[in-house]
Amino acid sequence: MNQPAPLPTATVTAARTSRRTVVLASSVGNFVEWFDFTLYGYTATAIAAAFFPTGNKISGLVGAFAVYGVAFVARPLGAFVFGRIGDRRGRRTSLGVSIVLMGAATAAIGLLPGWSQLGVAAPILLLICRLLQGFSAGGEYTGAMAFSIEHAPDDRRAWYLALVGSSTWLGAIGATGVVLLFQSITGDGFVNGGWRGPFLIGGVIAVIGLVLRLRVDETPVFKAMQADRPDGPPARPFRDLVRGHWRTLLILFAYFAVLGLFTHSFLGYMPTYLAEAAGFSASTVLWLVTAANILTIPVGLALAVLADRHGRRIQLRLGAVAAIVLVVPAYLLIGTGNIAAVVLALLVLLLAVSLLSAGAISVLELYPTNVRFSGMALPYNFAYAIFGGTAPLVSQALVDGTGSLLSPAVYAGVVAVLALPLLLRIPETRGANLLR
Incomplete structure (x- = not known):
C-alpha cells in the first residue's frame, strides 16, 4: 500500500508555530487576569492606605477586600456579553475585546490618585476600574479555554488546557516576582506609591496579548459550525443553553463554586492568613506562596497527561474529596507556625486545587x-462572583467575627460537602466529539 507523502518540513514547522501561538494567545489574557487579582491581594495593605481614610487599618483592609470582591459582581454581565459574542461572532473576536478592557483597567489602577488627593472619589474610581476588570474577566478565562481546546488535537485537549491553565499560576508567580522586585527597589516607599508600578506592567502585557491574538485564526471547530449553518450563527445562544442544558449549568455552578472558593482563598487571602496565623513576614509569605505556585505547574501538566490517557473523572472526584477532607488539617498545620508544617499545608491545598x-x-x-x-x-462567573470573589472578604469577616483562625477552613469545607453530590454527576468526557 502506498504511504501518504510526508508533509513538507516548512508546513510542519508552520503548524507547530501556529499551535505555539494559539497557546500563547490563549494564555496571555488569563495571565493578566490572575496577575492583577494576585497583585491586588498582595498589595491590599498598600491599596487600603492609598484609597481609604487613614486611622483605622482594619476598616481600610476590609474596604480593600470588599473592592476585590465587588469586581466579581460584574463577571456575570461580562459572561453574558462575551459569551454571546463568542458563540455568535467567534472566540477570537471576544478574546480581543476582553483583553483590551482588562489591560486598560489594570493600568488605570496604577495611575489613580488616592484619598489624600480626591477624597471619597478615589475609592469610587478604584471600584470602577475593578468593575471593568471583572466585566472583561467574564469572558476571558472561559473563552481562552474554549479557544485552546478547539484548536487542539483530540488526544491532547487536556494538555492544551493545562498549558493555558498554567498561565493562572504563572500570573500569580509573575505578580509575586514583580512585587518582590519593586519592594527591593522602593523599600519603605512601596506602600507610599511603589505598588503602582506592577499594575502599569500588567497593562503593557495586555497590549502584547492583543497583538498575539490578532495573529491567530478562528478555531477550526467554530469555522466548521459556521459552515454547517448557512443561515448564520445561533440567534439566541442563551435561550438554547438554558432550555437544553439547565442540568449541566447547575452541576457546573457547584463545580466552579468549590474551585473558585479554594483558588481565591489561596491567591487572594492566604498571604494575609499566613501573616496573621503563622506570624510570617511579608517577604517570607511571598516566597512560600511563589514556591508552591511554581510546583503547581508541573503537577498540573502531569495530571493533564494522565487525563488524556486515562480520563478526567477520577481526578475531579479525588479533588472534590481532598477539598473536603484536607482543608481543615491544612489550616491547622498553618496555625502551628512551623515552617515545615506550613509548606506541607500549602502543598496539600494546591494538590486539591490542581485535581479540581x-x-x-x-x-x-x-x-x-x-x-x-x-x-x-455563565456558571463559572456566577459561581466565582458568589464564592470566589468574596473568599478573602468572607474569610477575614469570619476571623474577625468568630475570633477563630480556623473558621475560613470550616467555611470552605462546608461548601465542598454541599457541592459533592453534584460534582459526582459530572460524566467521563474523554474522546467526546466537540463538533456536535
Missing part, C-alpha cells in the same frame, strides 16, 4: 459548539 482544575476539560467537552462559550462562562 483538571476537571475543567470535562466542563468544556459537555457542551456542543454553539453554546460552549456561554455554557462555560
